[in-house]
Amino acid sequence: MERQAALLLLADGRLPAGGYAHSGGLEPAITAKRVTDVAGLENFLIGRAETAGLIAAAFAAAACIRAVRDDFSDLAVLEAELDARAPSPELRKVSRDLGRQLRRAMSSIHPHPFFAALGDAPHQPIVMGVAAAVMGLGPRDAALAILHENNSGAAAAAAKLMRVDPFDVHAILARMTKRLDALSVRAAAAADGPPADLPSPGAPLSDIAAEHHRRRDVRLFAS
Amino acid sequence: MYDSLHPKSAHRPIGAMSARAVLSSALGPNGSSHIQTLRSDGPLVLRKSNPKGSEPLTHRRPDVARVALAAGTAGPLGGDDYALDVQVGAGSTMVLQEVSAMLILPGLEGAKSQMSITVRVEAGATFVWLAEPIIAAHRCNHRHDVRVALASDARMISREETLLGRHGEPAGDLTSRLRVTRDGAPLYDQQVAFGPARDGWNGAAVLDRNRAVGSVIAVDPGWTEAPPPAHPYHETAALTPLAGPGVAIGAVATDSLSLRRLLMRGVNELGPPWAI
Amino acid sequence: MHDDTTTPQTRALRLGVAGPVGTGKSSVIATICRHLRDDFALGVITNDIYTDEDARFLKSEGVLPEERIRAVETGSCPHTAIRDDVTMNLMAVEDMERDFAPLDIVLVESGGDNLTATFSPALVDAQLFVLDVAGGGDVARKGGPGISGADLLIINKIDLGPHVDVDVEQMVADAEKARDGGPVLALSRKRADTVEKLCDWVRKMHKTYAGGGHIPVDPGPMAPHHHAHDDGHTHNHD
Numbered sequence: 001m002e003r004q005a006a007l008l009l010l011a012d013g014r015l016p017a018g019g020y021a022h023s024g025g026l027e028p029a030i031t032a033k034r035v036t037d038v039a040g041l042e043n044f045l046i047g048r049a050e051t052a053g054l055i056a057a058a059f060a061a062a063a064c065i066r067a068v069r070d071d072f073s074d075l076a077v078l079e080a081e082l083d084a085r086a087p088s089p090e091l092r093k094v095s096r097d098l099g100r101q102l103r104r105a106m107s108s109i110h111p112h113p114f115f116a117a118l119g120d121a122p123h124q125p126i127v128m129g130v131a132a133a134v135m136g137l138g139p140r141d142a143a144l145a146i147l148h149e150n151n152s153g154a155a156a157a158a159a160k161l162m163r164v165d166p167f168d169v170h171a172i173l174a175r176m177t178k179r180l181d182a183l184s185v186r187a188a189a190a191a192d193g194p195p196a197d198l199p200s201p202g203a204p205l206s207d208i209a210a211e212h213h214r215r216r217d218v219r220l221f222a223s
Numbered sequence: 224m225y226d227s228l229h230p231k232s233a234h235r236p237i238g239a240m241s242a243r244a245v246l247s248s249a250l251g252p253n254g255s256s257h258i259q260t261l262r263s264d265g266p267l268v269l270r271k272s273n274p275k276g277s278e279p280l281t282h283r284r285p286d287v288a289r290v291a292l293a294a295g296t297a298g299p300l301g302g303d304d305y306a307l308d309v310q311v312g313a314g315s316t317m318v319l320q321e322v323s324a325m326l327i328l329p330g331l332e333g334a335k336s337q338m339s340i341t342v343r344v345e346a347g348a349t350f351v352w353l354a355e356p357i358i359a360a361h362r363c364n365h366r367h368d369v370r371v372a373l374a375s376d377a378r379m380i381s382r383e384e385t386l387l388g389r390h391g392e393p394a395g396d397l398t399s400r401l402r403v404t405r406d407g408a409p410l411y412d413q414q415v416a417f418g419p420a421r422d423g424w425n426g427a428a429v430l431d432r433n434r435a436v437g438s439v440i441a442v443d444p445g446w447t448e449a450p451p452p453a454h455p456y457h458e459t460a461a462l463t464p465l466a467g468p469g470v471a472i473g474a475v476a477t478d479s480l481s482l483r484r485l486l487m488r489g490v491n492e493l494g495p496p497w498a499i
Numbered sequence: 500m501h502d503d504t505t506t507p508q509t510r511a512l513r514l515g516v517a518g519p520v521g522t523g524k525s526s527v528i529a530t531i532c533r534h535l536r537d538d539f540a541l542g543v544i545t546n547d548i549y550t551d552e553d554a555r556f557l558k559s560e561g562v563l564p565e566e567r568i569r570a571v572e573t574g575s576c577p578h579t580a581i582r583d584d585v586t587m588n589l590m591a592v593e594d595m596e597r598d599f600a601p602l603d604i605v606l607v608e609s610g611g612d613n614l615t616a617t618f619s620p621a622l623v624d625a626q627l628f629v630l631d632v633a634g635g636g637d638v639a640r641k642g643g644p645g646i647s648g649a650d651l652l653i654i655n656k657i658d659l660g661p662h663v664d665v666d667v668e669q670m671v672a673d674a675e676k677a678r679d680g681g682p683v684l685a686l687s688r689k690r691a692d693t694v695e696k697l698c699d700w701v702r703k704m705h706k707t708y709a710g711g712g713h714i715p716v717d718p719g720p721m722a723p724h725h726h727a728h729d730d731g732h733t734h735n736h737d
Binding site: 084179 | 400402403408409410411412413414415416421422423424425426427428429430431436438453454455458459460461463464465466471473474475
């Protein structure tokens with residue numbers, strides 16, 4: 001039987017791993033007046049899922065496959081490939097901070113020796129992939145968990161940052177469910193190949209805005 | 224590790240062009256660089272050239288190998304499959320110039336076009352490549368793929384600019400990937416994708432409503448200890464240190480001229496010998 | 500190999516400082532640092548809603564070397580960061596204990612929140628709750644988990660009492676009643692005797708903790724509280 005409940009646990013925004021402090025780039029986009037209404041929010045979330053979301057999903061799936069096989073021999077390569085896909089040092093740091101926090105949380109929630117094998121500051125998708133594996137889940141689940149967590153986290157921030165009806169925000173999430181399913185399938189399909197061939201869709205404005213956000217004096221979210 | 228990738232189209236209409244040009248430089252005994260191989264093919268025309276405007280790293284130096292890439296025909300068109308292999312030999316310095324923008328046009332039957340460029344920069348070599356824009360005309364369907372493999376002590380600066388359609392027309396479908404490895408390890412890998420076949424690219428996370436996107440990648444082994452600090456110098460442009468000895472300057476803009484200015488402002492932020 | 504759950508070689512007394520916005524949490528921490536830095540190896544973690552304002556304040560006060568004051572950005576959820584999802588703060592404390600081992604006391608300042616926000620026992624060993632007279636003399640009487648259950652309740656800025664028509668003695672008496680006789684400290688950084696009492700309390704807490712005699716007490720989860728809904732129902736805030 002598929003481990004569906006474990007997937008819900010990992011994808012839940014209430015998993016105590018510090019995700020609530022981040023808006024997934026939404027706050028910088030709002031500050032720059034690039035997102036001003038619900039339609040703009042939806043296009044922001046879609047663009048993010050298709051770029052950073054797909055990358056995170058593919059690397060989570062790739063890490064999951066390696067954990068399932070108990071073979072972390074190319075872990076450093078995976079980490080380097082993920083670094084190469086994030087030009088913004090701020091976004092690389094956020095990913096590693098969230099990765100450490102997820103590892104810290106999972107090490108207490110569901111201890112497993114794999115978590116200690118992930119180096120000093122593993123990227124969040126790598127930890128999510130390993131967490132999925134130790135919870136009995138597969139690469140597609142790992143991809144879906146991080147896609148959902150990242151997407152719903154940014155959407156939740158919208159309610160705090162924008163003048164927006166929360167039902168409208170969740171309507172976007174409902175419309176995006178098929179997209180996340182499809183992205184998780186693509187991510188899992190790419191995950192078993194060489195790390196160099198993992199997808200690398202860029203999001204230039206996200207990188208640029210993240211660097212501006214770090215330098216702002218007043219911000220509600222860390223990223 | 225040198226990963227060569229020249230994927231073949233599954234389906235190519237009659238009359239589609241396939242071209243493979245080759246270019247290499249070497250260091251001569253007198254310490255100056257010269258062109259060793261210069262093989263044009265069909266629409267990909269390579270010519271030795273003189274300095275064209277200012278250059279980072281090599282400005283007006285006579286001892287470097289300069290080559291200009293000119294398009295012999297319009298295109299690529301749908302179905303066309305172009306490849307360019309560049310090798311910058313150990314210790315040599317090559318400047319690759321481009322004569323004009325590359326206009327990507329649709330072909331018959333909606334077939335895909337592709338262009339694949341591989342660059343190998345050997346030990347101690349320097350590669351300067353300030354490409355002209357790629358313009359994704361309405362209804363085009365193109366895949367652009369650039370792989371740069373650097374030796375650990377090689378230097379380079381490259382610029383890529385992509386325009387979303389000609390003036391006043393909607394963009395065609397395009398994916399453009401630039402992957403830079405250093406000593407076999409990944410340093411930069413980003414793909415830009417847009418067009419009617421995709422979603423979200425015109426949203427605030429990716430390009431917003433901008434019509435031009437580009438980047439400059441600069442790599443210098445001297446930056447291993449202390450890469451230049453991040454500097455978001457404009458609302459839509461930032462200089463960012465990579466996880467290795469390189470920087471990416473990324474920018475989006477409403478038009479090609481604004482994009483060029485933003486990118487070159489980023490290059491000038493690097494100071495000498497990069498600034499021009 | 501690295502494991503974030505490894506307990507640092509020395510584990511400091513982790514002391515939380517909570518309380519509503521503007522009651523003087525940063526100032527209490529600055530006071531503790533200024534008076535105890537020669538006796539104890541100290542570190543401070545601040546929690547800020549907007550950027551790292553509190554950390555900057557403490558650094559500008561010069562009470563500790565700058566690197567011993569670190570900020571955690573909690574987003575718009577300051578109480579989440581000290582109660583339901585303490586991972587960020589826990590890692591900040593553990594990192595600091597590791598980087599400056601051995602530390603005696605790590606002070607964790609919560610972002611200013613309402614009367615119901617208290618630290619999880621998973622994050623701190625003991626906690627101070629800070630009120631001030633300017634917030635109104637009746638606040639202490641209202642109770643709530645922070646007021647009734649914190650290890651020490653501080654009523655701050657008592658020198659302002661006459662200016663805001665608050666009877667400090669009455670406020671302290673109300674607080675003691677709400678706390679079933681638990682310790683209440685009337686504090687003004689301008690009155691050396693009250694500052695000394697604060698320092699004494701911290702010294703004693705550290706001594707008890709270091710001797711293994713302190714068992715963390717949870718002030719309790721968030722109590723049911725009213726929101727101004729039309730139907731006026733009471734519910735548990737998550």
